[in-house]
Amino acid sequence: xxxxxxxxxxxxxxxxxRTQAAQDAxxxxxxxxxYHGYLAACADLTGPHQSLMPSEIGAEQQRAEDAxxxxxxxxxxxxxxxxxxxxxxxxxxxxxxxxxxxxxxRPSVRVVPGITAAVAAGALxxxxxxxxxxxxxxxxxxxxxxxxxxxxxxxxxADLVLALYNPRSRGRPWQLRRxxxxxxxxxxxxxxxxxxTDAGRDGEQVELTTLAALDPDRAGMHTVVIxxxxxxSRLGDWLVTARSLSAPL
Amino acid sequence: xxxxxxxxxxxxxxxxxRTQAAQDAxxxxxxxxxYHGYLAACADLTGPHQSLMPSEIGAEQQRAEDAxxxxxxxxxxxxxxxxxxxxxxxxxxxxxxxxxxxxxxRPSVRVVPGITAAVAAGALxxxxxxxxxxxxxxxxxxxxxxxxxxxxxxxxxADLVLALYNPRSRGRPWQLRRxxxxxxxxxxxxxxxxxxTDAGRDGEQVELTTLAALDPDRAGMHTVVIxxxxxxSRLGDWLVTARSLSAPL
Numbered sequence: 001x002x003x004x005x006x007x008x009x010x011x012x013x014x015x016x017x018r019t020q021a022a023q024d025a026x027x028x029x030x031x032x033x034x035y036h037g038y039l040a041a042c043a044d045l046t047g048p049h050q051s052l053m054p055s056e057i058g059a060e061q062q063r064a065e066d067a068x069x070x071x072x073x074x075x076x077x078x079x080x081x082x083x084x085x086x087x088x089x090x091x092x093x094x095x096x097x098x099x100x101x102x103x104x105x106r107p108s109v110r111v112v113p114g115i116t117a118a119v120a121a122g123a124l125x126x127x128x129x130x131x132x133x134x135x136x137x138x139x140x141x142x143x144x145x146x147x148x149x150x151x152x153x154x155x156x157x158a159d160l161v162l163a164l165y166n167p168r169s170r171g172r173p174w175q176l177r178r179x180x181x182x183x184x185x186x187x188x189x190x191x192x193x194x195x196x197t198d199a200g201r202d203g204e205q206v207e208l209t210t211l212a213a214l215d216p217d218r219a220g221m222h223t224v225v226i227x228x229x230x231x232x233s234r235l236g237d238w239l240v241t242a243r244s245l246s247a248p249l
Numbered sequence: 250x251x252x253x254x255x256x257x258x259x260x261x262x263x264x265x266x267r268t269q270a271a272q273d274a275x276x277x278x279x280x281x282x283x284y285h286g287y288l289a290a291c292a293d294l295t296g297p298h299q300s301l302m303p304s305e306i307g308a309e310q311q312r313a314e315d316a317x318x319x320x321x322x323x324x325x326x327x328x329x330x331x332x333x334x335x336x337x338x339x340x341x342x343x344x345x346x347x348x349x350x351x352x353x354x355r356p357s358v359r360v361v362p363g364i365t366a367a368v369a370a371g372a373l374x375x376x377x378x379x380x381x382x383x384x385x386x387x388x389x390x391x392x393x394x395x396x397x398x399x400x401x402x403x404x405x406x407a408d409l410v411l412a413l414y415n416p417r418s419r420g421r422p423w424q425l426r427r428x429x430x431x432x433x434x435x436x437x438x439x440x441x442x443x444x445x446t447d448a449g450r451d452g453e454q455v456e457l458t459t460l461a462a463l464d465p466d467r468a469g470m471h472t473v474v475i476x477x478x479x480x481x482s483r484l485g486d487w488l489v490t491a492r493s494l495s496a497p498l
Contacts, residue, residue: 009372011268015269016268016269016270016273017268017269017270017362018268018269019260019265019266019267019268019364020264020265020266020267021265021266024265084368084371084372084378085376086368086371086372086375086376086377086378086379087368087371087378087379087382088379088380088492089376089379091372091375091376091379091489092376092379092380092489092490092491092492093492095375095376095484095487095489096484096489096491099484099485099487099489109487110372111371111372111373111375111376112372113266113364113368113369113371113372114364114368115268115362115363115364115368116368119333119335119336119362119363119364119365119368120362122333122335122336122360122362123258123333123335123340123359123360123361123362124360126335126340126344126360127334127335127338127340127341127344127360128335129333129335129336129384130335130336130337130338130340130341131337131341131386131391132383132384132385132386132400133336133383133384134381134382134383134384134404134409135378135381135382135383136381137380137381142380142492142493142494143493143494143495144494144495147494147495148494150407151381151407151408151409154403154404154406154407154409155383155403155404155407155409157403158399158400158403158404158407159400160383160400160403160404235344235345235348236348238344238348238358240340240341240344240345240348241341242341242345243337243341243342243391244391244392245391245392245393245396245397246392246393246396
């Protein structure tokens with residue numbers, strides 16, 4: 001008999017921004033898999049009666065296969081991600097892996113949504129995502145940079161607010177600087193920008209700046225960068241985008 | 250002495266997808282304001298020791314002013330929205346209202362994030378938002394339709410997955426049909442489309458179709474429509490977008 005796989009988004013940081021359904025899915029699982037940092041983030045929900053299978057970052061395909069196989073073999077399995085597992089998370093890989101199994105082996109699968117980084121960062125900054133926005137990743141690990149930049153240009157030209165995931169890491173040091181320079185072709189120097197690092201975790205940082213003053217070195221692996229649009233203003237310590245929209249030029 | 254305003258996203262539907270922080274903010278408030286349907290959605294968190302101030306849909310400016318005034322007068326106030334209050338919700342209006350007060354009157358304000366409709370719909374559909382997407386509203390109550398359509402065209406051309414909020418209501422019957430026709434200029438007929446209505450509530454409905462077969466009459470006020478991109482496939486009952494991205498043409 002096949003088991004069940006829950007692909008769980010834990011939200012940012014600790015327990016405050018986790019949902020009830022995410023907590024229940026982790027507590028109820030016989031096997032919990034995930035990057036070891038994410039297993040640590042839900043350690044308050046797990047116990048000695050469960051089998052924990054931590055893995056390293058970069059081992060995504062293996063992790064998806066392990067999770068699907070364990071569920072196909074009959075276990076109740078939780079595969080945990082931070083944020084939302086469907087947004088730059090494990091759900092795409094795990095669902096594709098499950099769908100490739102013969103029907104008789106295929107476990108039941110569900111995705112349990114979580115607070116994704118853009119939403120967590122938006123709340124800490126105020127309401128920058130109040131009308132129309134795009135989430136883009138600056139990672140070129142799974143895409144040629146030209147394709148990433150083409151999307152940036154299209155979204156910049158359309159005046160959407162941008163939430164930039166994976167803006168910088170040790171192995172990708174120049175992408176955010178390039179992004180700033182590309183966006184500066186479309187948006188004024190004083191466009192409000194917010195950087196949120198480690199939302200909901202120890203060391204949480206919220207910084208407000210402008211497009212011209214954006215220092216790429218202030219971003220790291222756990223940063224989301226939000227770039228305002230024409231309707232975005234800085235009101236004191238808040239970034240707020242108006243819900244109304246003017247006619248196009 | 251000024252009080253404190255929490256602008257709270259309740260997520261979709263009932264308690265399953267609410268966060269701990271959202272629950273705590275509602276329980277801890279002396280005054281809870283919101284559209285009456287949202288107050289009903291958190292009725293399990295409120296009690297006779299609290300003052301509840303339900304209001305009608307469309308009364309957003311008045312509601313924001315009432316919430317900010319109550320907090321400025323010293324109360325602990327929760328202003329509740331479904332989904333995330335920062336995304337097509339009350340946070341933009343409430344923060345703007347608070348920022349307009351003289352500094353001595355200004356209450357402390359925080360935004361408590363919630364699971365927004367696109368994320369809830371994405372989880373029910375599988376993983377359509379796995380790489381780069383835009384949230385757009387089809388409402389032209391606060392924008393001329395030309396501006397909405399210009400954004401649609403830009404995002405369609407950039408091959409982002411689309412999450413369409415407010416696709417249809419009694420007063421806005423034609424916008425989704427027009428959107429389908431616009432998107433068909435950019436994307437193939439067999440582009441996967443998912444409609445999720447009343448996510449997490451009684452009567453929740455999940456429908457899979459294609460861009461050519463999309464029937465606008467299947468959408469209502471509580472529907473989110475997700476339109477796939479080149480990387481989106483239908484895998485059995487799931488919509489899944491690949492995390493990798495090819496070079497642009």
